[in-house]
Amino acid sequence: MSHNKIREDKTCLNCRHVVEQKFCPNCGQENSDTRKTFHHLFVHFFEDLTHYENAFWKTIINLLLKPATLTKEYLSGKRLSYLAPVRLYIFISFITFLLIAIFPSKVSDQINDNGKEISENIIKNSKNKEFKKEADKYFKMKSMKEIDSIQKYGPEDKKLNAFSYWVYEKAVHVTEKNTKKEIIEKFIESFFHNLPKILFIIMPFFAFFLWLFHNKKRWYYFDHGIFTLHYFSFLLLIFLIMFVVDRLIGLFGEDSPLSFISTLVSIVGTIWMCYYFYPAHHRFYGESRIVSFVKSVTLFIINSLFILFLLTFYVLYTFINLH
Structure with a gap:
Protein backbone atom coordinates (compact mmCIF):
# COMPACT_ATOMS: atom_id res chain seq x y z
CA MET A 1 0.00 0.00 0.00
CA LYS A 36 8.84 13.81 -4.13
CA THR A 37 12.15 13.52 -2.30
CA PHE A 38 14.93 11.39 -3.77
CA HIS A 39 14.34 8.81 -1.02
CA HIS A 40 10.68 8.60 -1.96
CA LEU A 41 11.50 8.15 -5.66
CA PHE A 42 14.03 5.40 -4.89
CA VAL A 43 11.63 3.54 -2.60
CA HIS A 44 8.72 4.04 -4.99
CA PHE A 45 10.77 2.54 -7.84
CA PHE A 46 11.19 -0.76 -6.00
CA GLU A 47 7.66 -0.65 -4.59
CA ASP A 48 6.29 -0.29 -8.09
CA LEU A 49 8.40 -3.18 -9.38
CA THR A 50 7.55 -5.56 -6.56
CA HIS A 51 3.88 -4.59 -6.17
CA TYR A 52 4.58 -4.58 -2.45
CA GLU A 53 2.51 -7.63 -1.63
CA ASN A 54 3.94 -11.06 -2.47
CA ALA A 55 3.88 -10.62 -6.23
CA PHE A 56 7.65 -10.16 -6.50
CA TRP A 57 8.71 -13.26 -4.60
CA LYS A 58 5.88 -15.27 -6.10
CA THR A 59 7.13 -14.29 -9.55
CA ILE A 60 10.77 -15.11 -8.76
CA ILE A 61 9.97 -18.53 -7.25
CA ASN A 62 7.77 -19.50 -10.20
CA LEU A 63 10.37 -18.23 -12.66
CA LEU A 64 13.15 -20.28 -11.07
CA LEU A 65 11.36 -23.51 -10.17
CA LYS A 66 8.27 -23.79 -12.39
CA PRO A 67 9.19 -23.45 -16.08
CA ALA A 68 6.52 -21.78 -18.26
CA THR A 69 4.13 -21.23 -15.32
CA LEU A 70 4.44 -17.45 -15.50
CA THR A 71 3.84 -17.44 -19.26
CA LYS A 72 0.74 -19.62 -18.99
CA GLU A 73 -0.66 -17.56 -16.11
CA TYR A 74 -0.04 -14.29 -17.92
CA LEU A 75 -1.66 -15.41 -21.16
CA SER A 76 -4.63 -16.85 -19.26
CA GLY A 77 -5.34 -13.39 -17.85
CA LYS A 78 -3.89 -13.74 -14.33
CA ARG A 79 -1.65 -10.69 -14.52
CA LEU A 80 -1.98 -8.78 -11.25
CA SER A 81 -0.57 -11.64 -9.17
CA TYR A 82 2.83 -11.47 -10.89
CA LEU A 83 5.24 -8.91 -12.29
CA ALA A 84 4.56 -8.08 -15.93
CA PRO A 85 7.05 -9.81 -18.30
CA VAL A 86 8.68 -6.61 -19.56
CA ARG A 87 8.92 -5.13 -16.07
CA LEU A 88 10.39 -8.38 -14.75
CA TYR A 89 13.05 -8.49 -17.46
CA ILE A 90 13.95 -4.81 -16.99
CA PHE A 91 14.21 -5.24 -13.22
CA ILE A 92 16.49 -8.30 -13.40
CA SER A 93 18.58 -6.65 -16.15
CA PHE A 94 18.94 -3.50 -14.06
CA ILE A 95 20.15 -5.38 -10.98
CA THR A 96 22.41 -7.72 -12.97
CA PHE A 97 24.24 -5.07 -14.96
CA LEU A 98 24.37 -2.68 -12.02
CA LEU A 99 26.29 -5.31 -10.03
CA ILE A 100 28.51 -6.10 -12.99
CA ALA A 101 29.30 -2.40 -13.33
CA ILE A 102 30.07 -2.11 -9.61
CA PHE A 103 32.21 -5.26 -9.40
CA PRO A 104 33.95 -5.63 -12.79
CA SER A 105 37.53 -5.94 -11.58
CA LYS A 106 37.37 -9.52 -10.42
CA VAL A 107 36.04 -10.69 -13.77
CA SER A 108 38.85 -8.91 -15.62
CA ASP A 109 41.50 -10.08 -13.18
CA GLN A 110 40.38 -13.69 -13.36
CA ILE A 111 40.34 -13.73 -17.15
CA ASN A 112 43.66 -11.89 -17.35
CA ASP A 113 45.23 -14.28 -14.83
CA ASN A 114 43.83 -17.27 -16.70
CA GLY A 115 45.02 -15.81 -19.98
CA LYS A 116 48.49 -15.28 -18.54
CA GLU A 117 48.61 -18.82 -17.19
CA ILE A 118 47.48 -20.26 -20.52
CA SER A 119 50.06 -18.19 -22.38
CA GLU A 120 52.83 -19.40 -20.06
CA ASN A 121 51.77 -23.01 -20.51
CA ILE A 122 51.75 -22.60 -24.28
CA ILE A 123 55.24 -21.17 -24.25
CA LYS A 124 56.52 -24.01 -22.06
CA ASN A 125 54.80 -26.70 -24.09
CA SER A 126 56.86 -27.61 -27.16
CA LYS A 127 53.79 -29.11 -28.84
CA ASN A 128 52.25 -25.68 -29.12
CA LYS A 129 55.06 -23.97 -31.01
CA GLU A 130 52.98 -23.54 -34.13
CA PHE A 131 50.15 -21.99 -32.14
CA LYS A 132 52.59 -19.63 -30.46
CA LYS A 133 53.98 -18.73 -33.85
CA GLU A 134 50.51 -17.88 -35.13
CA ALA A 135 49.70 -15.88 -31.99
CA ASP A 136 52.91 -13.90 -32.35
CA LYS A 137 52.03 -13.27 -35.98
CA TYR A 138 48.68 -11.86 -34.90
CA PHE A 139 50.18 -9.42 -32.42
CA LYS A 140 53.22 -8.62 -34.60
CA MET A 141 51.52 -7.64 -37.80
CA LYS A 142 53.07 -6.00 -40.82
CA SER A 143 52.98 -2.22 -40.79
CA MET A 144 50.60 -0.41 -43.11
CA LYS A 145 53.63 0.82 -45.03
CA GLU A 146 54.56 -2.81 -45.82
CA ILE A 147 50.96 -3.67 -46.69
CA ASP A 148 50.64 -0.65 -48.98
CA SER A 149 53.87 -1.67 -50.69
CA ILE A 150 52.49 -5.19 -51.28
CA GLN A 151 49.22 -3.72 -52.53
CA LYS A 152 51.09 -1.58 -55.03
CA TYR A 153 53.99 -3.74 -56.14
CA GLY A 154 53.33 -7.26 -54.84
CA PRO A 155 51.94 -10.28 -56.74
CA GLU A 156 48.18 -10.50 -57.13
CA ASP A 157 47.83 -13.51 -54.82
CA LYS A 158 49.42 -11.53 -51.97
CA LYS A 159 47.20 -8.47 -52.32
CA LEU A 160 44.18 -7.90 -50.07
CA ASN A 161 40.72 -7.10 -51.33
CA ALA A 162 39.04 -3.87 -50.20
CA PHE A 163 37.29 -5.39 -47.16
CA SER A 164 40.35 -7.35 -46.00
CA TYR A 165 42.50 -4.24 -46.36
CA TRP A 166 40.04 -2.22 -44.25
CA VAL A 167 39.95 -4.91 -41.52
CA TYR A 168 43.72 -5.27 -41.53
CA GLU A 169 44.16 -1.49 -41.26
CA LYS A 170 41.90 -1.45 -38.18
CA ALA A 171 43.72 -4.45 -36.69
CA VAL A 172 47.11 -2.80 -37.16
CA HIS A 173 45.82 0.35 -35.50
CA VAL A 174 44.58 -1.65 -32.49
CA THR A 175 47.75 -3.72 -32.04
CA GLU A 176 49.98 -0.67 -32.37
CA LYS A 177 48.04 1.35 -29.80
CA ASN A 178 47.36 -1.44 -27.26
CA THR A 179 49.22 -4.27 -25.55
CA LYS A 180 47.81 -7.81 -25.53
CA LYS A 181 46.61 -7.29 -21.95
CA GLU A 182 44.93 -3.98 -22.82
CA ILE A 183 43.15 -5.57 -25.80
CA ILE A 184 41.77 -8.35 -23.59
CA GLU A 185 40.70 -5.90 -20.86
CA LYS A 186 38.97 -3.57 -23.31
CA PHE A 187 37.25 -6.46 -25.04
CA ILE A 188 35.88 -7.77 -21.72
CA GLU A 189 34.75 -4.31 -20.68
CA SER A 190 33.06 -3.72 -24.02
CA PHE A 191 31.43 -7.16 -23.95
CA PHE A 192 29.73 -6.64 -20.58
CA HIS A 193 28.82 -3.07 -21.46
CA ASN A 194 27.08 -4.18 -24.66
CA LEU A 195 25.61 -7.43 -23.36
CA PRO A 196 22.13 -5.89 -22.78
CA LYS A 197 22.10 -4.77 -26.41
CA ILE A 198 23.05 -8.25 -27.58
CA LEU A 199 20.25 -9.82 -25.55
CA PHE A 200 17.70 -7.35 -26.88
CA ILE A 201 18.81 -8.13 -30.42
CA ILE A 202 18.59 -11.88 -29.87
CA MET A 203 15.17 -11.96 -28.17
CA PRO A 204 12.93 -11.06 -31.13
CA PHE A 205 14.77 -13.59 -33.31
CA PHE A 206 14.43 -16.22 -30.58
CA ALA A 207 10.66 -15.59 -30.54
CA PHE A 208 10.61 -15.70 -34.34
CA PHE A 209 12.18 -19.17 -34.41
CA LEU A 210 9.58 -20.33 -31.89
CA TRP A 211 6.87 -18.94 -34.17
CA LEU A 212 8.27 -20.87 -37.13
CA PHE A 213 8.15 -24.17 -35.26
CA HIS A 214 4.58 -23.97 -33.94
CA ASN A 215 0.99 -23.80 -35.12
CA LYS A 216 0.40 -20.30 -36.52
CA LYS A 217 -3.36 -20.41 -35.85
CA ARG A 218 -3.02 -21.44 -32.22
CA TRP A 219 -0.01 -19.37 -31.26
CA TYR A 220 0.59 -15.71 -32.07
CA TYR A 221 4.01 -14.12 -32.21
CA PHE A 222 2.98 -12.23 -29.05
CA ASP A 223 2.67 -15.54 -27.19
CA HIS A 224 6.17 -16.56 -28.21
CA GLY A 225 7.40 -13.10 -27.22
CA ILE A 226 6.06 -13.49 -23.67
CA PHE A 227 7.61 -16.96 -23.44
CA THR A 228 10.93 -15.51 -24.63
CA LEU A 229 10.83 -12.65 -22.11
CA HIS A 230 10.29 -15.08 -19.25
CA TYR A 231 12.98 -17.45 -20.52
CA PHE A 232 15.58 -14.71 -20.89
CA SER A 233 14.60 -13.34 -17.49
CA PHE A 234 15.28 -16.79 -16.06
CA LEU A 235 18.70 -16.96 -17.74
CA LEU A 236 19.64 -13.54 -16.38
CA LEU A 237 18.37 -14.42 -12.91
CA ILE A 238 20.44 -17.62 -12.78
CA PHE A 239 23.47 -15.66 -13.94
CA LEU A 240 22.77 -13.05 -11.26
CA ILE A 241 22.53 -15.69 -8.52
CA MET A 242 25.81 -17.30 -9.58
CA PHE A 243 27.45 -13.87 -9.80
CA VAL A 244 26.28 -12.79 -6.32
CA VAL A 245 27.26 -16.11 -4.69
CA ASP A 246 30.69 -15.94 -6.34
CA ARG A 247 31.24 -12.40 -5.06
CA LEU A 248 30.05 -13.17 -1.53
CA ILE A 249 32.19 -16.30 -1.25
CA GLY A 250 35.07 -14.36 -2.76
CA LEU A 251 35.06 -12.04 0.25
CA PHE A 252 36.46 -14.91 2.32
CA GLY A 253 39.41 -15.39 -0.04
CA GLU A 254 40.20 -17.82 -2.82
CA ASP A 255 41.45 -20.51 -0.41
CA SER A 256 38.36 -20.36 1.79
CA PRO A 257 36.72 -23.75 2.57
CA LEU A 258 33.47 -22.10 1.44
CA SER A 259 34.74 -21.79 -2.13
CA PHE A 260 33.20 -25.17 -2.98
CA ILE A 261 29.76 -23.57 -2.48
CA SER A 262 30.43 -21.14 -5.32
CA THR A 263 31.61 -23.99 -7.54
CA LEU A 264 28.56 -26.11 -6.65
CA VAL A 265 26.15 -23.23 -7.34
CA SER A 266 27.84 -22.58 -10.70
CA ILE A 267 27.60 -26.25 -11.72
CA VAL A 268 23.97 -26.64 -10.64
CA GLY A 269 23.04 -23.28 -12.18
CA THR A 270 24.66 -24.11 -15.51
CA ILE A 271 22.97 -27.53 -15.70
CA TRP A 272 19.58 -26.00 -14.83
CA MET A 273 20.06 -23.27 -17.45
CA CYS A 274 20.75 -25.90 -20.13
CA TYR A 275 17.87 -28.18 -19.12
CA TYR A 276 15.24 -25.52 -18.32
CA PHE A 277 14.18 -24.85 -21.91
CA TYR A 278 12.92 -28.38 -22.46
CA PRO A 279 10.36 -28.55 -19.58
CA ALA A 280 9.36 -24.93 -20.23
CA HIS A 281 8.70 -25.73 -23.90
CA HIS A 282 6.84 -28.95 -23.07
CA ARG A 283 4.58 -27.37 -20.43
CA PHE A 284 3.78 -24.23 -22.39
CA TYR A 285 3.12 -25.66 -25.85
CA GLY A 286 1.51 -28.86 -24.55
CA GLU A 287 3.12 -31.17 -27.09
CA SER A 288 4.28 -34.72 -26.38
CA ARG A 289 7.58 -35.17 -24.61
CA ILE A 290 9.26 -36.62 -27.70
CA VAL A 291 8.08 -33.78 -29.95
CA SER A 292 9.02 -31.19 -27.32
CA PHE A 293 12.45 -32.77 -26.90
CA VAL A 294 13.14 -32.81 -30.65
CA LYS A 295 11.94 -29.23 -31.08
CA SER A 296 13.83 -28.06 -27.98
CA VAL A 297 17.10 -29.56 -29.18
CA THR A 298 16.59 -28.25 -32.71
CA LEU A 299 15.72 -24.76 -31.50
CA PHE A 300 18.68 -24.84 -29.11
CA ILE A 301 21.06 -25.66 -31.97
CA ILE A 302 19.53 -23.06 -34.32
CA ASN A 303 19.63 -20.32 -31.71
CA SER A 304 23.16 -21.28 -30.65
CA LEU A 305 24.35 -20.97 -34.25
CA PHE A 306 22.52 -17.68 -34.62
CA ILE A 307 24.01 -16.33 -31.40
CA LEU A 308 27.45 -17.48 -32.58
CA PHE A 309 26.82 -15.65 -35.85
CA LEU A 310 25.90 -12.43 -34.01
CA LEU A 311 28.81 -12.73 -31.62
CA THR A 312 31.22 -13.16 -34.53
CA PHE A 313 30.14 -9.80 -35.90
CA TYR A 314 30.15 -8.37 -32.40
CA VAL A 315 33.74 -9.49 -31.81
CA LEU A 316 34.74 -7.86 -35.09
CA TYR A 317 32.87 -4.68 -34.16
CA THR A 318 34.48 -4.59 -30.70
CA PHE A 319 37.96 -5.21 -32.09
CA ILE A 320 37.62 -2.53 -34.73
CA ASN A 321 36.41 0.06 -32.22
CA LEU A 322 39.19 -0.43 -29.67
CA HIS A 323 41.14 2.76 -29.03
Missing part, protein backbone atom coordinates in the same frame (compact mmCIF):
# COMPACT_ATOMS: atom_id res chain seq x y z
CA SER A 2 1.25 3.45 -0.91
CA HIS A 3 2.24 5.95 1.77
CA ASN A 4 2.00 9.00 -0.49
CA LYS A 5 0.47 12.13 0.94
CA ILE A 6 -3.02 12.70 -0.50
CA ARG A 7 -3.69 16.07 -2.11
CA GLU A 8 -6.32 18.33 -0.62
CA ASP A 9 -7.42 19.33 -4.11
CA LYS A 10 -9.99 16.78 -5.32
CA THR A 11 -9.32 17.40 -9.03
CA CYS A 12 -7.30 14.68 -10.75
CA LEU A 13 -4.07 16.07 -12.15
CA ASN A 14 -4.17 13.63 -15.04
CA CYS A 15 -7.73 13.85 -16.40
CA ARG A 16 -9.29 16.66 -14.30
CA HIS A 17 -11.98 14.30 -13.03
CA VAL A 18 -13.35 14.84 -9.50
CA VAL A 19 -11.63 12.44 -7.06
CA GLU A 20 -13.65 11.57 -3.97
CA GLN A 21 -11.31 8.86 -2.75
CA LYS A 22 -7.64 7.98 -3.00
CA PHE A 23 -7.64 6.97 -6.67
CA CYS A 24 -9.33 8.65 -9.62
CA PRO A 25 -12.39 6.60 -10.71
CA ASN A 26 -11.87 7.79 -14.30
CA CYS A 27 -8.19 7.09 -15.04
CA GLY A 28 -6.98 5.29 -11.91
CA GLN A 29 -4.19 7.74 -11.05
CA GLU A 30 -3.45 8.21 -7.36
CA ASN A 31 -4.40 11.69 -6.11
CA SER A 32 -1.10 12.27 -4.29
CA ASP A 33 1.47 15.02 -4.08
CA THR A 34 3.69 14.97 -7.18
CA ARG A 35 6.69 16.63 -5.52
